[in-house]
Amino acid sequence: MTTTTPSESPAIPLETPTTHGKLIKMAKHAGFCHGVKKAVDKTIDTHDTHQTQDRPTYVLGQLIHNQQEIQRLEAMGIHTVQDLADVPDGAVCVIRTHGAPPELVKLAEARGIHVSDATCPDVRLVQNKAVELAQEGYTVVIVGKANHPEVIGITAYALEVDGAKVVAISHPRDIQDALKDLPRRRIGVVSQTTQMEDSFFDMVKHLSMVAKELKVHNTICPATFFRQHAAAELAHEVDVMIVVGGKNSSNTTHLAQLCVEIGTPAFHIETPEELASPEITEALNKANRIGLTAGASTPDWVIHHVHETLNAQF
Numbered sequence: 001m002t003t004t005t006p007s008e009s010p011a012i013p014l015e016t017p018t019t020h021g022k023l024i025k026m027a028k029h030a031g032f033c034h035g036v037k038k039a040v041d042k043t044i045d046t047h048d049t050h051q052t053q054d055r056p057t058y059v060l061g062q063l064i065h066n067q068q069e070i071q072r073l074e075a076m077g078i079h080t081v082q083d084l085a086d087v088p089d090g091a092v093c094v095i096r097t098h099g100a101p102p103e104l105v106k107l108a109e110a111r112g113i114h115v116s117d118a119t120c121p122d123v124r125l126v127q128n129k130a131v132e133l134a135q136e137g138y139t140v141v142i143v144g145k146a147n148h149p150e151v152i153g154i155t156a157y158a159l160e161v162d163g164a165k166v167v168a169i170s171h172p173r174d175i176q177d178a179l180k181d182l183p184r185r186r187i188g189v190v191s192q193t194t195q196m197e198d199s200f201f202d203m204v205k206h207l208s209m210v211a212k213e214l215k216v217h218n219t220i221c222p223a224t225f226f227r228q229h230a231a232a233e234l235a236h237e238v239d240v241m242i243v244v245g246g247k248n249s250s251n252t253t254h255l256a257q258l259c260v261e262i263g264t265p266a267f268h269i270e271t272p273e274e275l276a277s278p279e280i281t282e283a284l285n286k287a288n289r290i291g292l293t294a295g296a297s298t299p300d301w302v303i304h305h306v307h308e309t310l311n312a313q314f
């Protein structure tokens with residue numbers, strides 16, 4: 001057994017022979033990124049501190065896109081709410097890694113809510129770059145999904161600039177429509193942090209055909225970049241990929257998509273129980289080498305459970 005463990009990963013060996021003679025190969029970068037880890041630690045610390053003063057802790061939206069971790073936090077007394085109206089006056093409110101619109105923070109503070117900001121520094125960087133582009137007079141294009149919480153926050157920050165023009169676009173086919181009422185001579189581009197690299201470059205190529213001047217900040221975060229590259233590298237070496245993470249996690253979904261594009265069958269699962277589905281079991285039974293990776297919002301303990309199940313049952 002190789003004993004080396006990946007650098008930012010759940011301390012699982014890079015290679016593990018299974019009970020039934022197959023080989024599980026672990027991606028070199030997988031699981032919790034530094035932003036998510038910091039946010040979870042900060043939330044628990046904040047909760048511990050304020051609990052003694054009888055102030056309950058609420059997280060605005062899911063702290064991370066992983067249902068299993070949200071349930072673990074709930075069991076500690078850390079509640080998830082979708083709306084600021086559901087946070088009682090004087091309570092503690094955690095802003096998650098995706099960030100939040102600035103007016104929401106002001107609203108919370110005005111109600112005596114203690115705001116604990118766990119916005120990831122990489123997301124903060126995108127917010128700052130979008131503001132900078134708006135101040136320089138560019139029409140700001142955020143490459144990402146308009147309804148994603150991170151993009152909602154970035155948009156709100158940029159719109160605070162007087163006269164700012166901001167739009168989120170997720171696919172080149174939507175460019176014409178999205179920009180139809182906006183100035184397109186000078187376009188400034190940032191990316192949602194978890195965007196797929198190829199999609200981002202494709203979007204930049206298409207935008208260069210409509211703008212006279214294009215200023216681009218590639219703000220895909222390094223953790224996303226490393227996970228995508230490690231997953232792609234591994235997908236070339238194995239017969240099947242198991243990608244672990246929340247079904248609502250963009251970065252996990254992108255990892256699975258990437259593996260499929262390479263031509264390796266890939267299954268996106270949240271829990272080890274899903275390995276028992278007939279389709280996945282059949283693919284795993286046929287495979288000799290099984291690749292395992294996980295999105296940036298997947299906790300180590302979930303990855304360990306999947307690894308143990310693969311090891312014992314296949």
Ligand code: SF4
Binds near residue numbers: 296
């Ligand atoms: S995926 Fe990137 S941007 Fe998102 S929390 Fe992790 S480090 Fe931050």
